[in-house]
Amino acid sequence: MVISYTVGLLPYLLAVAALIGLIFRLLAPLAKLPGPWYTALTSLVLNYHEFTHGRTLYIHRLHQKYGPVVRLAPNEVSFSTADAVKEIYMSGGSGYDKTEFYSLFTQFRTRTLFSTLPRADHSYMKRYMADRYANTSVMKPEVLDGVSSHAKDFLKKCLEGCAAVSYADIYIHLHCFALDGVTHQLFHPYGTHANRDEKDFRLAKEMSYHDSLKSNFALYYMPWASDVVHYFNPPKPAPLTNDYVLKSSAGSSPSPFSLLSKLQAQAKATSMPPHYVPAECKDHLAAGVDTTGDALCFLMYQLSQPTLESERIQGSLRKELMENPSTPFDRLPYLDAVVKEGLRCFPPIPMSMPRYVPQGGSTIEAHHIPGGTIVSCQVYTVHKDPGVFPQPLEFQPERWLDAQGEIERNRWFSAFGAGGRGCLGRHLAMAEMKLLLREVYSQCRTTVSDQMNSDMEMEDQIIASRPKGQCCKLVFEKVV
Template sequence: MLLVSPIIIVPSLLILTTLFILRRLRSPLSRVPGPWYTLFTSIPIKWHEFRANRTRHVDALHRRYGPAVRIAPNEVSFSSAAAVKEIYCSGGSGYDKTEFYNLFTVYGRRTMFSTLNKEDHAKRKRVLADRYANSNVMKAESMQGIEERSGRFMEMVQGSTGSGRGGSGSLDLYITLHSYAFDCASHHLFHPFGANSLQKQEDEDIMREVTFDSSLQNRLVRYYSPTLHGIMGSVLRVFGATPRETPLADKFVLDNSARGPDARPFTLLSRLSDKTWDLESLSIAAECLDHMAAGIDTTGDALCFLMWELSQPRSARFQEALRAELREAVVGGRGEGWDRLPYLDAVVMEGLRCFPAIPMSLPRYVPAGGRSIGGYFVPGGAIVSAQAYSVHRTDVGVFPEPDRFNPERWLAKEGDAERKRLFFAFSNGGRGCVGKHLALAEMKILLRDVYSRFRTMPDESMSEGEMEMDDQLISSRPAGQRCLLRFIPDDGTETGSREG
């Protein structure tokens, strides 16, 4: 037949291909620096996402092409302070989120984090923002919960130096820090119904269910191709791409969410259960589970990466300077609180700069009509984003030797405003991390308790490769999902440890 003759098909394909190429070359995004192939396909960036390597791939592109880089035909990544301000702060809450955040719905409900437009987000934020205000976090009952859980963590540390849990002289911080983060988060959400995973195995099982998650590839397929996901769900399981299933966490949250009238006034549950807000029970549970999961992964991973770095020989000077400040404040009775110790603050800031809890891209849609971002016109409907990992590294004038962990850069008065302007660990604008004050309190209290009494060093069985970043949807965890450290008391003894 004439219609299927190669004489017709080949020229038609050539014409269509030529038109496709011309259209891409005439796109406003063709002027944005980036690999040539990103004008035509998004396959490379998706490949890196499936390989849990998107963060480092995008960062490598920024290092080659600069603070604006095209990463797909309709997507641009930025890393300058001006671009971050435009995308995430303009109009108060920045641009609207993309459908990527549909992956974060819970029980079929949108939470504050997964709302797409700023109006819906503002409504939900009005309900719960004051539970995370610093004034509420610093209340005695809230602080007591964190202090108690840090004390339980220290009992495990003390046990690891002798014949305690494991009896090996080392402690797996990946487990214990995520347990600590879980216990602290659930205290702030549900007290007096919070978890005690540092001491109770059934609660540790809940933490493990949330933390040891292998659903990345499955969820990415569901996002990019729901039809394919529906067809190949069982096949994906064969290759280890399992869906996210958390029955223990679901039961814990659903049971506790029904106890709203008995929750303490400072908790999120108390606020959500207030009849003023008229929230259905499943929406309350969804919000609580979202906050609980976020609190476990972000604080747990950030502390894990930070304490690993502090334990390296290259960071010995910084650990000793931190210990000197803490011993003087805690043991010496100088009296300063954990929130007024400059070196501790510098260590946490540098830890979050090098190892942000959410290092990955936070995608947004450019509003209709397009916008000028970072010196380039980006049309409406295009996807733009910034990732903290690159925002914290691209401008070497602000952060010299950006890959080097150096807390003392935060002690210098010169350049302080610029450093803070480029600090993106908690995102920026009205949709920035609502739990940052709680996270900082948890981090600083635990670091105070550890380093006022112990030195830390890596267990000899650990390798640097195990602590490489392994991307999840927006967070990153240690690739080996373990972090063994040895704790040496101030008296210098290390009973029960393995000596080489």
């Protein structure tokens, strides 16, 4: 009798519990923040956009409607100001601690610099490898000569493609270039030459096309169901990449400027985990291919548009390059403006980089945010604030040459992240982009092929963003 009575009450007890939970969420501090009503109750709408490659644009639309502070879920808030970037990512040197989201980026079951969560551990790891990516190291001839050689390989491959089939698919060849550039820095003399070696080309293809977004997000939200997730949506297969990294990481006598030489020396002097060296190298490899390759792809496609404005910009760039053939690439103002505008419009990592608010809470944009809340700033949205970047959707390199507003523009520019946990390879990436563009546009004019029918909209991946169609057909025409 008692059991029957209790079972009969169960639906009502569950309903009361649900109602109490609903009331608590509606009375929680975050419920008072701007945002759609449903975000105070559930994260399901946000999750839907994540799983369908649309998180970035969904959050951007919310900011356009609700302003610089938007509640995304019962325990998650997005901000879109430079002051919020400074607080979240730069306070205390490296900002707030990372969330478990970054655990998705372990390699060989080992945490790397990027996937290390506590700030103190990250600072220790960064200290012994940061010098390899310092601008003084990147600007050494042994680094720049290698990158320049790979830029020549890229242009040669594209011209051969145009001669054979009237166009070149720069999407894959730029990923090859990025692979060659980062492996030169990581492993020299064991780097790749993917634009002229078939084996290395297959490695670049393996790294450039697989879609692992759904699998990774499923693991993030349902780690207890990892076996089921892997069964229906296996993780990114990378046998060629793993084999290359493991063999190269074990190579003897790497070049003194390489990251491998520093990691091997550190491994001998300390008690590192067995797979730490290859894990760290693979992480840098993955970070350096898609980001640089996709950023260049979006930028060259923009420069090649059949509009008078794009033709003018490409002509101005070519004029500067042809008139200053011996000027170092970092002293060419228009080239720098083109690259920065490309990174503003098409940031290689446009999405939110989530962090935990410290215990005790913080004040961000005049709102008190409780400790443990997930907060972030989305670079895509920060870069499109019309008060800082007038006509933000237009590609205007000249905005970076205007002294008026220069300090504020640079304060809001965060294509490589911010603070102590920003992109370690930013100087290498800038050098790669500028050397590649100088090689191409000092000699050629590029236009969009009439056979180009692929979608060039930005498509979210787990952390980066790539052209949706993963193909970009351009025509290269020699002008000198």
